[in-house]
Amino acid sequence: MKMSRSTLRVMNVVWENECASAKDIAEKLKMLYGWNKNTSYTVINQCVAKGLIQRSEPGFTCSALVSREIVQIEELHMVMDDVFNGSPKLLFSTLLDSKALNSDDIEELERLISRMK
Numbered sequence: 001m002k003m004s005r006s007t008l009r010v011m012n013v014v015w016e017n018e019c020a021s022a023k024d025i026a027e028k029l030k031m032l033y034g035w036n037k038n039t040s041y042t043v044i045n046q047c048v049a050k051g052l053i054q055r056s057e058p059g060f061t062c063s064a065l066v067s068r069e070i071v072q073i074e075e076l077h078m079v080m081d082d083v084f085n086g087s088p089k090l091l092f093s094t095l096l097d098s099k100a101l102n103s104d105d106i107e108e109l110e111r112l113i114s115r116m117k
Contacts, residue, residue, distance in 0.1 A: 001066070001074050007050075009032070010047055014062055015064055022062055
């Protein structure tokens with residue numbers, strides 16, 4: 001389930017608000033990304049058509065049909081396969097080499113790795 005950046009932006013707003021009206025989602029997307037109402041509704045409707053969001057009436061209320069965790073895992077596997085030749089080691093070493101982690105992040109990753117052993 002490859003998601004476009006626009007779809008992920010909509011889904012993030014839906015996940016954060018559990019059950020929100022399309023109007024509220026559009027307002028949040030305008031605030032975050034400068035989207036106009038038509039763009040927001042177009043992407044929301046695409047998410048409905050793809051089975052990612054359930055639309056309920058009254059009020060065009062939206063709720064997620066797929067969890068954030070499932071999407072994160074699937075997207076991570078696609079990146080790992082496409083960019084890192086399927087190698088978790090290469091993915092992690094690139095992340096660590098990128099210096100995008102602070103000492104707290106590194107400590108937490110060390111704890112997670114220790115638990116997996």
